[in-house]
């Protein structure tokens with residue numbers, strides 16, 4: 496029980512803090528999946544996802560972390576030798592490239608500098624230059640750098656082909672209008688901004704996606720989308736294999752909580768969290784890798800001072816203050832640190848993380864900032880509260896529980 500007593504404040508980009516109802520749902524007695532109760536639960540989760548992703552498209556659930564749903568998307572949509580474009584400017588874009596490569600696809604990468612948003616004009620140019628491209632893949636929030644892509648523009652420039660978007664860390668945080676923007680396939684999972692536990696993943700599939708699925712010939716079995724929708728019979732959506740009953744039940748509890756917060760409020764809250772984080776990190780004298788723009792609302796990455804080891808910083812902040820930060824990518828031999836501020840996170844959580852990091856960096860670099868960064872973060876909170884129309888305060892659902 497030590498682990499329970501020592502629950503840390505998870506300021507990492509997944510897994511993120513669970514709400515009390517979601518935690519409690521994990522302690523319920525086991526449930527047979529061939530029951531009306533479970534069918535209802537699954538239905539609640541899939542319709543809840545439709546609402547969260549703003550789509551009428553089908554939602555399929557897999558027992559696998561999000562990477563499983565990424566691989567499933569490739570297996571279910573393509574045939575060997577197909578050509579896909581990947582807008583890739585970070586670790587997760589790279590993962591899509593690797594998965595496509597592992598399945599024998601031809602990949603055209605549109606790379607941007609790390610920490611910069613993908614140039615959608617370049618995507619458009621690449622699309623026009625090669626008529627064999629059958630699909631375009633984009634990571635909405637590149638969790639390794641905090642960069643958020645302009646998905647609306649992406650869907651416009653890639654309109655001619657199937658569009659696939661990795662919304663692992665953006666769904667629940669960033670604005671996401673799947674149907675309005677015309678995105679065919681959305682991949683994600685519970686453990687980032689959707690406030691659920693890790694272990695399952697989902698995909699949202701449009702009619703264009705289903706049509707492509709029908710002609711795709713890559714081998715697939717466990718992750719076959721046709722199974723996912725049709726087994727269970729009579730139009731009821733049931734899981735083909737033993738589903739992660741407990742995780743799905745916890746996800747349902749998280750979705751219930753998410754749906755109580757209007758999408759605009761939720762995005763505004765994340766925008767506010769991002770502002771507080773960036774202000775605090777800059778006031779500490781750190782250079783941001785994440786663009787200093789409102790869109791960067793889920794995770795913020797900053798360069799550490801020369802000679803300071805990320806691993807030590809993370810350990811020290813966790814052991815001294817119970818706040819867990821994450822390592823970021825090393826860029827030109829410079830280490831970075833990542834602060835997740837997505838899901839069930841409040842503004843003062845970000846202030847705490849900023850204060851903890853400031854104290855640890857002060858010690859590591861033998862200087863004294865006297866709380867300058869924490870004060871700047873707090874001043875941003877105050878400014879947000881004083882903004883006209885900031886009533887209610889840009890949402891702190893964690894505070895209500």
Ligand SMILES: *Cc1c(COP(=O)(O)O)cnc(C)c1O
Pocket residue numbers: 509560561562563587634636637638661662663664684687693
């Ligand atoms: C977390 C994440 C994934 C992969 O998630 P796993 O659950 O670890 O497999 C994929 N893409 C993005 C953008 C992510 O943030």
